[in-house]
Amino acid sequence: MRFHEFKSQINEGADFYGYFKTKDGTYSYPKGMEFEIGHVSNVTARSILGSLGLEIDFENTSPYPIDEFMKATDAFLRINAQDKGSVEYENVEAVHDEAKRFKDEHPEITHVGFN
Numbered sequence: 001m002r003f004h005e006f007k008s009q010i011n012e013g014a015d016f017y018g019y020f021k022t023k024d025g026t027y028s029y030p031k032g033m034e035f036e037i038g039h040v041s042n043v044t045a046r047s048i049l050g051s052l053g054l055e056i057d058f059e060n061t062s063p064y065p066i067d068e069f070m071k072a073t074d075a076f077l078r079i080n081a082q083d084k085g086s087v088e089y090e091n092v093e094a095v096h097d098e099a100k101r102f103k104d105e106h107p108e109i110t111h112v113g114f115n
Helices: 042-051 066-079 087-105
Strands: 016-021 111-114
Touching: 016 087, 042 087, 042 111, 066 087, 066 111, 087 111
Parallel strands: none
Antiparallel strands: 016 111
């Protein structure tokens, strides 16, 4: 399934967030921040991370540095351009676009991840 098909349909799963580290070393996200990607299943979140060669156990993994995450998504999109339109490609493209939006609109964000 595609991200937009999951909106309001799943009661458990994961959301894609942008984070920054607080002074006490914990992760937080900017107040009033809007998230454009809907709630996805845990399987979809793991599939996206696996496609990028990242740790799929997001429940027990710290968020990823945003610049490293964007390099991974950019590389995937370039290498797999012939698969544009596939569910896998569109899901990766969605998190890439959301991470880019986070970075553009909230420069304090240093990390991204599913939660």
